[in-house]
Amino acid sequence: MSETRPYPENWEARVPLFQEESAGTPFVADWSLLLPAGLEYSGLKYTLKSGLQVHIEKSGEGKAFFVEIRLRCGAVAPCSRCLKETPLEITGSFRYFYTPSAAEEGQNADEMTVAYQRDAVEIDLSEQIWESLVLSLPEKVLCRDDCAGLCPRCGADLNLGDCGCPRSGSDPRLQVLKDILPSVSEE
Numbered sequence: 001m002s003e004t005r006p007y008p009e010n011w012e013a014r015v016p017l018f019q020e021e022s023a024g025t026p027f028v029a030d031w032s033l034l035l036p037a038g039l040e041y042s043g044l045k046y047t048l049k050s051g052l053q054v055h056i057e058k059s060g061e062g063k064a065f066f067v068e069i070r071l072r073c074g075a076v077a078p079c080s081r082c083l084k085e086t087p088l089e090i091t092g093s094f095r096y097f098y099t100p101s102a103a104e105e106g107q108n109a110d111e112m113t114v115a116y117q118r119d120a121v122e123i124d125l126s127e128q129i130w131e132s133l134v135l136s137l138p139e140k141v142l143c144r145d146d147c148a149g150l151c152p153r154c155g156a157d158l159n160l161g162d163c164g165c166p167r168s169g170s171d172p173r174l175q176v177l178k179d180i181l182p183s184v185s186e187e
């Protein structure tokens, strides 16, 4: 996630690092982060119905600690087959390990390890929250499991009934080939 940061600049998602005072008590916070422009990812545009609800728990003492990020939000996205706006609930839970010395210890910092500056007084979780949100998105949005999708020829919503186009059952790209080359046969 080193490309330009897609999350809003004004997200307030910082956790203070009071090593001594907070020893033994985990830092807990609940935030509602706004995503006014929605979220465009993998060709789908998600519109959030409310703020992104984020629950944060920092645990572990000293310079190295865990931060658990739990998030939840209602959203609307187009069905992957028929494009109908479909409500969905996005939830996710991720745990990041923070350390000021990942490189020094010679560990190959994995994706969930975040190195921070040794003299930092707080850490900004915006990037990890954004990453968690993206990782929580469904692989596919379907308005219903058996969505019939759109007719590949005329674009009609097949959930509303048959559009009348010839149903060869073949791939429309193959159909084009068959029109040009009558010898192409379907398996």
Ligand SMILES: [Zn+2]
Pocket (backbone or CB within 6 Å): 079, 080, 081, 082, 083, 084, 142, 143, 144, 147, 148, 149
């Ligand atoms: Zn659909």
Ligand SMILES: [Zn+2]
Pocket (backbone or CB within 6 Å): 151, 152, 153, 154, 155, 156, 163, 164, 165
């Ligand atoms: Zn059709």
